[in-house]
Structures are given as structure tokens and as C-alpha cells.
Amino acid sequence: MRYAQGGGLTDMERAARERIRRQAVERFESGDRSRDIAAALRVSVRSVERWRRQWREGGAAEVASRGSPGRPKLSDAQIARLERELERGPLAHGWEDQRWTLARVKTLIGRLFHVSYTVEGTWVLLRRHGWSWQEPVRRAIERDDAAVELWRKETWSRVKAPRRSAGPGWSSRTKPGSR
Known part of the structure; x- marks a missing residue:
């Protein structure tokens, strides 16, 4: 499971994780087997094998954590x-x-900085920097309030579902006949 902002770890826990990686590199250099390293460091064999592959390809610097993705x-x-x-x-x-x-701001960020945010991430970024959600003040110029009111009175009353009676009956919490 991945966690936001550094894996959900404190600075001390992140430092401990890096010490484990450095210890693994020392053991690679001394020729220890992946299974033995995993058991000694209490990590998965799969992680040790991944670190070993990184170590072979780029040395100890390649094994170091790159931080949160x-x-x-x-x-x-x-x-x-x-x-x-x-x-x-x-x-x-x-x-x-x-x-x-938000979609437009996301696109703008991509165009300007070649960085990809999600729509939700864009909202978090904007909110963090003092921007807020705004509702447009003006209504459409073409809006005809009289026509809207007429539609509500005449058409809406015909198409909306009829209300249930307020009389005795049963709700979803009671079973019929259990009164």
C-alpha cells in the first residue's frame, strides 16, 4: 500500500528505512544471499532482489530512496x-x-510547467494557496424568469412524481404485519 507524502513515515522512520537499504548494499558487496539479507533486515526477499538489481545497474546511489512518488x-x-x-x-x-x-487549471499547469496533476490534486494545490470555489454572480442574459415560473406551475406539477400519502403504512424499518 502506498501512502502520500513520504510513505506515511516520520523523518526518523524514513532515516531508518534508508539505513536498511545501506545495510543491504553492504551485504551485497560481501556476497550474501538475498534470502539471508531479507531475513536479517526483516524485509521481503522481493525488495532485496529489487535493490540488488538496482545496485548492479547503478551502484549504491541507485538503491537510495527517491522519496515519495x-x-x-x-x-x-x-x-x-x-x-x-x-x-x-x-x-x-x-x-x-x-x-x-479545475480541468482548465490542470491543463494550464501542464502547458506551463510540463507537470501533470489530477483534477483533485489541482484543487488541493489551489486551496493550499488561498484560492476558493466561486459561484457565478450573474445569470444568463437569455433567461426569462416569467417563462421559468410558468413552466414550474404548469408543466412541473404534471411531470413530477406524486407524493406518498402521510397516512398509516410501513417504512423500510418495519416489516408489514409486525406492529
């Missing part, structure tokens, strides 16, 4: 640039209206 990070300068671009508006970036959606 979690969310990509934008630098402070990139965040500042993103905010400037968002303030320019969607029209400046080729969209036909003035609505920033």
Missing part, C-alpha cells in the same frame, strides 16, 4: 507565475469564456 511540487516561483496566469483569465489562454474550471 506523490504529488509533483511546484516551486514558489512557479506558483507565482501560475497565479499571474490565472489572473489573466481563461480568454488569454484560448478558452471561449471567463470560467476557470
Whole structure:
């Protein structure tokens, strides 16, 4: 199971994990078998074999952890640039209206910084930097409130499902005949 932000480990636990990897490298150099290393370090044989393969291909530096594969990070300068671009508006970036959606912001981040975020990750990033969800203030110019009200009174009353009577009956919590 993978955990966000460093594997769900504290700094001390991450350091202990790195010590285990370094001990494995020392044992590779002394010629120990993968099964023996795994037992001594209390890790899986599969992990030891993966570390051994990395060690053969690139040395001890290749075995070191690269950190969490979690969310990509934008630098402070990139965040500042993103905010400037968002303030320019969607029209400046080729969209036909003035609505920033999460999908559009995600696309903009990809275009500007060649970094891929999920839509949810985009929302977390924006929220972390003070942006909030906004509801449009204006309604469509074409909206006809009188026609909407007429439709509600005449058409909606005919198409909506009839309400159940409030009289005696049974609910999903009681079985029929168990009263």
C-alpha cells in the first residue's frame, strides 16, 4: 500500500528505512544471499532482489530512496507565475469564456510547467494557496424568469412524481404485519 507524502513515515522512520537499504548494499558487496539479507533486515526477499538489481545497474546511489512518488511540487516561483496566469483569465489562454474550471487549471499547469496533476490534486494545490470555489454572480442574459415560473406551475406539477400519502403504512424499518 502506498501512502502520500513520504510513505506515511516520520523523518526518523524514513532515516531508518534508508539505513536498511545501506545495510543491504553492504551485504551485497560481501556476497550474501538475498534470502539471508531479507531475513536479517526483516524485509521481503522481493525488495532485496529489487535493490540488488538496482545496485548492479547503478551502484549504491541507485538503491537510495527517491522519496515519495506523490504529488509533483511546484516551486514558489512557479506558483507565482501560475497565479499571474490565472489572473489573466481563461480568454488569454484560448478558452471561449471567463470560467476557470479545475480541468482548465490542470491543463494550464501542464502547458506551463510540463507537470501533470489530477483534477483533485489541482484543487488541493489551489486551496493550499488561498484560492476558493466561486459561484457565478450573474445569470444568463437569455433567461426569462416569467417563462421559468410558468413552466414550474404548469408543466412541473404534471411531470413530477406524486407524493406518498402521510397516512398509516410501513417504512423500510418495519416489516408489514409486525406492529
